[in-house]
Structures are given as C-alpha cells and as structure tokens.
Amino acid sequence: MNRIIIFFISLLLFTACDKNEDPSPAPEPTQAERTVLIYMSGENNLTQDYQYPGESFLADDLEEIIEGSYKVNSKQHLICFVDSVGTNNKPYIIEVSNGKTKEVYRYESDFYASDPTKFREVLQYTIDKYPAKEYGLVLWGHASGWIVHNDTVPSVLKTREATRGYGKDEGWDTNVSSKWMNITQMAQALETIPKLKFIFADCCNFMCVEVGYELRNCAEYLIGSPAEIPGEGAPYHLMIEKLFSTSPTFYKDICNCYYDYFLDAYTQPDYSDWNLEGYSVPLSVFRLDQMDNLADATKQLMQKFMPKYPEQLDLTNLPYYLYNDRRVIYDVKTVFKKYASESDYNKWLDVFNTAVPYQAVSQRWMSIFDTIRNDFYTFPQDTESWGTVSMFFPQTYYNSCYFDYNNRIRKLQWYNAVDWASYGW
Secondary structure, eight states: OHHHHHHHHHHHHHHHHHHHHSOOOOOOOOOEEEEEEEEEEOSSTTTOOTTSTTOOHHHHHHHHHHHHGGGOOTTEEEEEEEEOSOTTSOOEEEEEETTEEEEEEEOSSOOOTTOHHHHHHHHHHHHHHSOEEEEEEEEESOBOTTOOOSOOOOOSOOSSOOOEEEEEEOOGGGTOOOEEEEHHHHHHHHTTSOOEEEEEEESTTOOBHHHHHHTTTTEEEEEEOSSOOOTTOSOHHHHHHHHTOOSTTHHHHHHHHHHHHHHHHTTSGGGTTTOOTTOOOOEEEEEGGGHHHHHHHHHHHHHHHOOOTTOOOOOTTOOEEEESSSEEEEEHHHHHHHHSOHHHHHHHHHHHHHHSOEEEOOSOOOOSOHHHHHHGGGSOOOGGGOOSOEEOOOOGGGGGSTTOHHHHGGGSHHHHHTTGGGGTO
C-alpha cells in the first residue's frame, strides 16, 4: 500500500514540475483588420455655438458614432479623440463598439488639438494600443484648405513653414487666442507613422490640389470636399460602416453615403426655409501616389497658356469654393477646360482622372456666403466640366486681401511643383 501511495505522489510532483518548466505559450494578440481614429477638434462653435445655445454638433455626431458602432466587428477598432468645450472636460480618447463607449485615456491638462505635436501623439497612441493591418483617419472640425492663417502653435516640428488650414481651436478653456493646424506640419507628423489607408476630411475646403500634394506621402487616399460642408457634418450613423469597408473602391461608398444623405435631407422640412432642393455636398477623392504625376501634367499644361504677371486669367463665371473677402480657390477642371486647347486639355485630363478616381459632383451646396449662393446660377450647368477639386490661381486684387493669398501660396510645395514663380507670381 505504501508503495502505491508513494507512486501517486511522485506522479503528481512530476506533473506539477512539468507544467512549471514547460508552460503553454500565451496566444499572440489578434491584429485588427483596420483601426479608424476620428480626431474631433471641437473646442469651437461646433461644440458650443453662442448664437444657438444648447446646440452641439460634436455631441450629436458622437451619438451618431455610437449608433454606427453596432456595425463594427471584433476585427475592427473605432477610436475617437475628443477635445470639446469646458475647463473641467479635458481632452480624452475613447473606444466605441457595439453601441458603447469606453474611455481609455484622459489628459490631465488642456491643450490645443491643433498642435501638430499633440496630433501626432494621439495618432501614435492609437497605433500602439490598437495595432492593425491598416489605419484610417477622420479629420473632424473646421478647415480652410490650404489657406494660411497668421496664428502659430509652438512645436518641435519646425522644418517646414507655417501654413494653417485645419483644426481651429478657440482656446476657450485656456483663455488664449484661437490656433489652426499647419498643413505642412500635419504632413510631417503623419509621415512619421505608418502610411494610412485613407484620410477622410469631414471639414470644409480640404480637396484642393495644394493640400493633396502636401499629404501625398501620408496616405493612399484623401477623401473630402473642396467646398463648405454643413455644420452637422457626415451622417456617422450610416458612415461608420463605410469607414471599415474592404471594397477596392471603398472611397465611393464613403462619398455616396455622404452625398446621398444630404441630397435627400435638404428636401426635408428642417431645411424648407433654405430652398435647398438639388443641393448636396460636393465630394472627391485623391489617389495620393498620383499627385506627383498630376503636378507634372499641370506644370506642362500651364506652360501652354498661362499669362505672366501682371496679366492674369479671367475667372468670371467659373465655379469657386471659397468666398471670404474675395472669390478664391476655383474648380481646376473648369479653368483648364476654358483656357487649354482640346488636345492639351484631354492629355491633362487623363492624368487628372487617374489622380482623382471618383467625384460626386454637386453644383450647389450649403454656404454661409450669399455671394456664392447667388453665383451658382452663373456657373457651368453641365456636370462633366466640373472636377470637384480646387486650385488657387493668383489675381492682382488678392494683394489687398487680408489673407494675402498671392504671397502665402508660396509656402506650399505645389507652388514650386507647378513653377508659379516662372509666371511672375
């Protein structure tokens, strides 16, 4: 009997030692198919509008994002960085899935969401915590395309000149002035992380060749509008699913979802006082690896007809996407179609159509400027001539503008790529 007891005790000890000396390896964490970060720069009137107390586009969009998250599966990560208004409401990062939010990080102090160093920090945190085969970025907030603003944000990323065009942060929580992000510094921040699958700009005036060229090394696709977008922005309850689409032409799904939603919404009673039937949000897509080819083709085409300073192109009755103190940033296709020979234009158009694989053309859109809305009926009425992509063309009367467009365009790489200097600008 003693021998039997001793045998079983020895067997148990052997088994226990075996487990300690040769543990089963821990399973490798599953890499997600795609992680999407929605960067919500909302310390401005998109969170709190003093003209319309109680209205918050940021809060509404967060609700839509939560609703849309039911379409996110276990192989996908949906992350939001949120900077809103309120001194007790510090910037934070949440994961959203299955109709619920989980706060994963909250900053101890407020900062400018438009600071490119902080922008990169949020991106790197997201990539490290939620590794995936590919990444998408949504830029939520205010933007003005390539337009340069005087304000600057101190940054260690100082190798490129200041050109401010995204993420207006009013600084309400710190009692300082508003700041915008530097598009060129945005590019530099993005170039230090893995190349993104896409950047979706849910903000105004982003689809200009100048911005696309600046971001050409940062992502595969840039998606957005050359024009103003409505304050409520994208319909995220429908859009979230599109942001995770694995279709080779997923960018069409994103554009069509946005475009069709507002084409229908503008016919509803909420907008009846505006008379917006037939209006929507013009949208387009850049294939960013083709931006160098587009710049080369544009440079060659400009050499065929571009006058030299002080002469300038007559842009009367051509569609433009921004009105501030002057009409500015014109639809590039309509300008070139007017001035280039048919053969030269068609050669350039082949390159353009490769670099811009999709356009959802709307010849009318919601605008805060009556000037633009009154001019809609003077623009070309055939949709084929519209490119839904803007480009800046210098004009002598811009010299007296607040934004000093003719000088500030020189800070963009596109200026040199198409050799504007050779025309005296």
